[in-house]
Amino acid sequence: MKKRFNQSSEVTELLRPFLAWIMLSAGAGIAAGAATVALLDTINHVLHYPEGLTGNLLLVFTALCVLVLIGRMVSDMSTNLVGQRLVAQIRKTLARKILGAPIDALERYRTHRLMPVLTQDIDMISDVAFTLASTVIAIAIVLGCLGYLAWLSPQLFVLLIVALIVGATVQAWAQARGVAGFWKARDLEETLHKAYRGISDGAKELRMHRSRRSRVLEDQIDLTVDKIRAINQKAINTYVMATAFGSALFFMLIAVVLWWATIQHPAPEVVSGFVMVLLFLKGPMEQIIETLPGIGRAKVAFQRIKDLSVRFASPEAYLNLALEPSMISLNESIQLVGVRYAFNVPEGGEAFVLGPIDLILKPGELVFVVGDNGSGKTTLIKLLLGLYAPQEGEIHLDGKPVVADSHDDYRQLFTTVFSDFYLFEELVTDEIYRAHGLSEKALPYLQRLEIAHKVSVKDGTFSTIDLSTGQRKRLALVHAYLEGRPVLVFDEWAADQDPTFRHLFYTELLPELRTKGHLLVVISHDDRYFHLADRVVCMKFGQIVDNSKYR
Numbered sequence: 001m002k003k004r005f006n007q008s009s010e011v012t013e014l015l016r017p018f019l020a021w022i023m024l025s026a027g028a029g030i031a032a033g034a035a036t037v038a039l040l041d042t043i044n045h046v047l048h049y050p051e052g053l054t055g056n057l058l059l060v061f062t063a064l065c066v067l068v069l070i071g072r073m074v075s076d077m078s079t080n081l082v083g084q085r086l087v088a089q090i091r092k093t094l095a096r097k098i099l100g101a102p103i104d105a106l107e108r109y110r111t112h113r114l115m116p117v118l119t120q121d122i123d124m125i126s127d128v129a130f131t132l133a134s135t136v137i138a139i140a141i142v143l144g145c146l147g148y149l150a151w152l153s154p155q156l157f158v159l160l161i162v163a164l165i166v167g168a169t170v171q172a173w174a175q176a177r178g179v180a181g182f183w184k185a186r187d188l189e190e191t192l193h194k195a196y197r198g199i200s201d202g203a204k205e206l207r208m209h210r211s212r213r214s215r216v217l218e219d220q221i222d223l224t225v226d227k228i229r230a231i232n233q234k235a236i237n238t239y240v241m242a243t244a245f246g247s248a249l250f251f252m253l254i255a256v257v258l259w260w261a262t263i264q265h266p267a268p269e270v271v272s273g274f275v276m277v278l279l280f281l282k283g284p285m286e287q288i289i290e291t292l293p294g295i296g297r298a299k300v301a302f303q304r305i306k307d308l309s310v311r312f313a314s315p316e317a318y319l320n321l322a323l324e325p326s327m328i329s330l331n332e333s334i335q336l337v338g339v340r341y342a343f344n345v346p347e348g349g350e351a352f353v354l355g356p357i358d359l360i361l362k363p364g365e366l367v368f369v370v371g372d373n374g375s376g377k378t379t380l381i382k383l384l385l386g387l388y389a390p391q392e393g394e395i396h397l398d399g400k401p402v403v404a405d406s407h408d409d410y411r412q413l414f415t416t417v418f419s420d421f422y423l424f425e426e427l428v429t430d431e432i433y434r435a436h437g438l439s440e441k442a443l444p445y446l447q448r449l450e451i452a453h454k455v456s457v458k459d460g461t462f463s464t465i466d467l468s469t470g471q472r473k474r475l476a477l478v479h480a481y482l483e484g485r486p487v488l489v490f491d492e493w494a495a496d497q498d499p500t501f502r503h504l505f506y507t508e509l510l511p512e513l514r515t516k517g518h519l520l521v522v523i524s525h526d527d528r529y530f531h532l533a534d535r536v537v538c539m540k541f542g543q544i545v546d547n548s549k550y551r
């Protein structure tokens with residue numbers, strides 16, 4: 001119950017900026033509905049009027065037709081506007097929440113869970129928003145028709161209400177069953193997405209392994225798809241049966257009206273009016289009912305979006321997405337003081353704890369971070385970069401603690417190339433860089449890194465990034481050169497390079513960057529080159545076990 005209350009309050013919150021449009025849509029819809037009912041009354045009147053549709057009646061009929069037309073259009077257009085703006089707003093808000101979410105929260109919420117929310121769930125809301133306009137008008141027509149019927153004959157209206165209660169009960173049952181089904185199906189969509197990622201990201205591995213391939217296909221994809229199909233089919237069938245029952249109920253009701261007329265002999269206008277309006281009412285009623293599965297699915301989608309929203313509800317306190325590029329500098333040192341970070345305990349395992357770590361890094365230093373797999377090198381780097389917030393301890397920049405307000409500025413000190421780096425095609429978007437001829441600036445670096453024959457820079461964008469892994473890493477290095485930030489951090493950068501280039505990286509490129517005054521932090525397993533470092537920080541089980549000077 002609490003969940004539902006929260007959901008509706010969040011919907012209200014989302015709709016608040018569009019209140020004026022919603023009122024306009026509702027007003028126009030009600031006007032169109034009332035005009036439709038008045039049209040039905042006019043038709044009923046004309047049927048029993050000897051002179052037919054002439055004179056004033058014709059004028060009234062025409063005016064009502066125009067009112068229905070305008071009312072429908074205004075209502076449709078305003079609801080459509082609200083729906084589309086709402087979807088756009090959800091899309092923008094979610095993107096901002098993801099951009100502002102702490103990195104560890106993002107790492108826990110895997111991509112296969114994120115993508116269905118960002119695509120499928122939002123599309124579902126968009127689809128329903130599109131059908132909502134005609135549903136609003138249908139509701140207005142139904143209410144108007146009910147009022148008209150009550151006015152025509154209160155006794156028959158009571159009968160109608162009984163039938164409506166029976167129909168609504170069946171619909172409510174169908175709705176509950178349907179929504180339960182949609183929830184189950186939506187959970188399975190995530191499993192399916194994970195399997196889809198497996199067959200796209202693991203395409204090469206699956207091509208090489210027949211039994212794994214058939215297992216993924218049969219046990220994961222086919223099975224999940226079939227389950228989703230069966231659940232959706234059952235849920236929709238429930239709605240279909242309820243709709244068919246509702247339809248039959250209408251004709252039964254008409255039969256009862258006709259039977260009542262033979263006994264009670266009411267005025268002919270009452271009987272014809274009732275039968276005509278009931279027949280007409282069937283259309284809008286069915287339209288409302290047909291929207292219900294969509295609304296059921298949209299409810300599920302909305303809850304998913306809300307879950308994601310809640311999960312990322314606490315953005316990094318210090319992240320302001322509208323900040324200008326920072327002019328921050330490193331003058332003396334970066335210091336980690338008693339920094340500690342522990343991951344959540346994995347199921348059936350032990351949580352990894354890094355620290356407490358004390359470390360000082362200075363401009364113009366070349367520092368290697370080394371250690372066994374899983375010893376905590378990348379975690380240490382993520383803390384150094386300010387990507388993970390220390391659970392204990394502090395980071396000091398030039399002797400001053402990095403606090404919430406300065407945290408995002410602090411991160412602008414670094415250029416990083418992670419082992420699982422993402423290469424943006426767009427190189428640097430700042431106007432300053434464009435104005436100074438980025439492509440000319442990039443050329444010497446591209447030549448130095450031996451990729452000038454493959455890639456160029458035009459309008460701040462690499463001409464291609466369809467390259468080998470090693471070449472793509474070289475492009476990331478070009479990026480680092482051009483940004484010219486004080487600290488460069490490389491996580492196993494040389495691992496994908498050929499021996500000649502690896503040699504060049506350690507013996508020439510890194511020393512050159514150091515000479516320019518950069519602080520270089522390099523995660524490496526290349527022990528042949530450790531002697532080139534000023535310092536080697538050796539990690540073991542989340543602790544620094546050696547931090548010795550080499551030179």
Ligand SMILES: Nc1ncnc2c1ncn2[C@@H]1O[C@H](COP(=O)(O)OP(=O)(O)OP(=O)(O)O)[C@@H](O)[C@H]1O
Nearest residue numbers: 107343344352371372373374375376377378379380
């Ligand atoms: N997102 C995570 N959630 C839980 N535990 C994690 C997570 N990322 C890393 N770990 C754990 O933290 C430990 C240190 O990982 P880290 O990536 O820092 O090691 P590393 O020294 O960089 O290893 P490698 O040389 O293999 O890259 C590992 O034991 C790993 O299981």
